[in-house]
Amino acid sequence: MPTAIAAxxxxxxxxxxxxxxxxxxxxxxxLLHLYKEMMRIRRFEEQSYQQYQKSxxxxxxxxxxxxxxxxxxxxxxxxKGDKVLTGYRDxxxxxxxxxxxxxxxxxxxxKATGCSKGKGGSMHFFDNALGMMGGNGIVGSHIPVAAGVAxxxxxxxxxxxxxxxxxxxxxxxxAIHEAMNxxxxxxxxxxxxxxxxxxxxxxAVNRSSATSELCKRAEGYNFPGVTCDGMDVLxxxxxxxxxxxxxxxxxxxxxxxxxxxxxxxxxxxxPANYRTATEVEEKKKEDPILMLKAVxxxxxxxxxRIHAIEEAADAEAKASVEHAIAAPEPDLSELATDIxxxxxxxxxxxxxxx
Ligand SMILES: Cc1ncc(C[n+]2csc(CCOP(=O)(O)OP(=O)(O)O)c2C)c(N)n1
Ligand SMILES: [Mg+2]
Numbered sequence: 214m215p216t217a218i219a220a221x222x223x224x225x226x227x228x229x230x231x232x233x234x235x236x237x238x239x240x241x242x243x244l245l246h247l248y249k250e251m252m253r254i255r256r257f258e259e260q261s262y263q264q265y266q267k268s269x270x271x272x273x274x275x276x277x278x279x280x281x282x283x284x285x286x287x288x289x290x291x292x293k294g295d296k297v298l299t300g301y302r303d304x305x306x307x308x309x310x311x312x313x314x315x316x317x318x319x320x321x322x323x324k325a326t327g328c329s330k331g332k333g334g335s336m337h338f339f340d341n342a343l344g345m346m347g348g349n350g351i352v353g354s355h356i357p358v359a360a361g362v363a364x365x366x367x368x369x370x371x372x373x374x375x376x377x378x379x380x381x382x383x384x385x386x387x388a389i390h391e392a393m394n395x396x397x398x399x400x401x402x403x404x405x406x407x408x409x410x411x412x413x414x415x416x417a418v419n420r421s422s423a424t425s426e427l428c429k430r431a432e433g434y435n436f437p438g439v440t441c442d443g444m445d446v447l448x449x450x451x452x453x454x455x456x457x458x459x460x461x462x463x464x465x466x467x468x469x470x471x472x473x474x475x476x477x478x479x480x481x482x483x484p485a486n487y488r489t490a491t492e493v494e495e496k497k498k499e500d501p502i503l504m505l506k507a508v509x510x511x512x513x514x515x516x517x518r519i520h521a522i523e524e525a526a527d528a529e530a531k532a533s534v535e536h537a538i539a540a541p542e543p544d545l546s547e548l549a550t551d552i553x554x555x556x557x558x559x560x561x562x563x564x565x566x567x
Pocket of ligand 2: 380381382408409410412413414
């Protein structure tokens, strides 16, 4: 169960609790949906890994394998119009927000079919219409932006919510504390999602943080801070459904420290020598996909239904690679487009001659 620094009781607590309760009904369809989303991410990432090894993908690439339950559980609690911002480990969040595998693999291949027309790469998956506001490479920089997005949602009285995902390394950045302070002061509908995977690059969190209970930082900003097990998608979902309801109906921010683990190195070039193989293998025993599969089987869901989901996820990921290989390169005329919100006058565009 999530441990909690209790959410303060407010006049809207009853509404919030009833909505949260509705969200956690665990029907077989819901469990299958969560399973499918995690499996799609796992297969997409495995294909990304293979294609990177073949040098079909360039630039930075940070895999999310092992952490799937975090974004899937959290995003399953959102509704249309809610927003997500995250860091560079963004493949899972983008898929869970509804972006297609084709548009993401195209982006990894730097092709014109990519979500950012091949100009953003792995760290900059973005789709405004779906509420996926990136994909950001500068550690912690997007969390003040998440607070700003939530400010706009509140200002326009939209009853929408913003999730800002970041890591245990990013949590030590001053800008995140400033954002949390303003969120607490202005009661913004934002959730600070601290994905604590134990390491920031090669630095263990106990070497970068003065406290081992990162969720307690919320206390200083006058909103609830809770922690939950990020290897258990159902626990993640329960925790987020409560926090999302608090944000949506009571403009109360929450800091959620999700305890998770990445199986791969920090990025593709990291041999991960700062941890033992035994540590990784032990953690894999709690694999979020295998854990949910066990729940499905216990609930009597037929194995062929589960198998069909696995096959479809595999086929989707492989097809996205085929699609990316066949896709055209971006046109040279796109070189200076989409750089700033208001297009520069032609006279100011850089002149590129090849
Ligand atoms: C402002 C800034 N400083 C340093 C870096 C280099 N850097 C990239 S990822 C990273 C570690 C972040 O770790 P964490 O927040 O725990 O996220 P994780 O990689 O574990 O998902 C660092 C220091 C950067 N990109 N931006
Ligand atoms: Mg980390």
